[in-house]
Amino acid sequence: MFAAIVAEHMKPSGGSGLDAFFSVLGKQGAIEILAQATEEFTSGKDTVRRMGLSQKLYYSRLAELIRLGLIQREGLRSYRATERGRLVLDMQDRLCRALAQNRPSLPLESRLVPTYPEMVRTLAGQIDRAAKRIKIATRYVDPTIAKSVFDALDRNVYIQVVYKSSMTHLGELALDLLGLVKKDIASRAQSLWRSTRVANIPFSFAVVDGGWSGIELIGSDDTFLSAIEFEGRAAAEALGVLFRHYYRIGTLFPRFW
Numbered sequence: 001m002f003a004a005i006v007a008e009h010m011k012p013s014g015g016s017g018l019d020a021f022f023s024v025l026g027k028q029g030a031i032e033i034l035a036q037a038t039e040e041f042t043s044g045k046d047t048v049r050r051m052g053l054s055q056k057l058y059y060s061r062l063a064e065l066i067r068l069g070l071i072q073r074e075g076l077r078s079y080r081a082t083e084r085g086r087l088v089l090d091m092q093d094r095l096c097r098a099l100a101q102n103r104p105s106l107p108l109e110s111r112l113v114p115t116y117p118e119m120v121r122t123l124a125g126q127i128d129r130a131a132k133r134i135k136i137a138t139r140y141v142d143p144t145i146a147k148s149v150f151d152a153l154d155r156n157v158y159i160q161v162v163y164k165s166s167m168t169h170l171g172e173l174a175l176d177l178l179g180l181v182k183k184d185i186a187s188r189a190q191s192l193w194r195s196t197r198v199a200n201i202p203f204s205f206a207v208v209d210g211g212w213s214g215i216e217l218i219g220s221d222d223t224f225l226s227a228i229e230f231e232g233r234a235a236a237e238a239l240g241v242l243f244r245h246y247y248r249i250g251t252l253f254p255r256f257w
Contacts, residue, residue, distance in 0.1 A: 029053045029061045031244060034089060037071050037081040113227040122229055124148040126208045130157050135207040135243045137162040153191060161196040162246045197250025205239050213239045
């Protein structure tokens with residue numbers, strides 16, 4: 001599905017494959033620089049400072065984006081997103097529309113997860129096997145997933161969460177968390193709180209250890225329809241880009257304890 005969305009206009013120059021393409025977009029600062037370049041901007045210390053990046057990281061990402069043909073130089077220190085770069089920024093909306101159609105064209109390394117309970121079991125299994133990093137954007141609170149998340153924190157797995165919420169949902173989530181948070185896991189709850197954001201995500205998705213990912217398909221009434229899991233870096237890195245966007249624009253999760 002990701003290939004269908006990006007293949008026509010987003011093939012990297014120089015013969016690079018999608019793995020190389022998304023490996024750059026998934027790196028810190030890449031999407032922020034590309035977004036800045038939708039209108040011509042002048043590179044310099046003020047730009048670097050405004051983005052909150054180190055100069056080394058900023059110029060490294062800028063060079064990679066130029067190499068991929070996503071940004072072009074307009075003057076001595078001026079840059080602007082290319083047509084390909086603008087299409088990359090549009091990828092998020094196009095991906096959402098593709099999912100909303102509920103007619104995904106599945107790549108070979110994917111599997112349909114037809115029910116919500118099976119989605120929970122699948123995601124919990126991936127979290128239980130995680131070794132390094134988990135990114136979860138969710139519209140739900142599920143005790144099975146919550147337990148797996150806290151167990152992963154015990155294994156020193158780094159976890160980031162983006163939660164879709166109105167104030168009502170936040171209250172429900174707070175109650176669920178307070179039911180889990182006891183004195184012996186207070187430090188884990190504190191760690192999770194620091195890496196949790198609230199944003200208006202269109203659907204749930206997750207990325208585990210940069211090699212597994214899954215997305216929720218929702219019906220016209222905004223309820224769970226089915227899910228798809230993917231094996232492979234390209235899909236994981238594409239969803240990682242989407243996760244980074246929502247995490248960056250999200251607000252800090254309210255503290256209830």
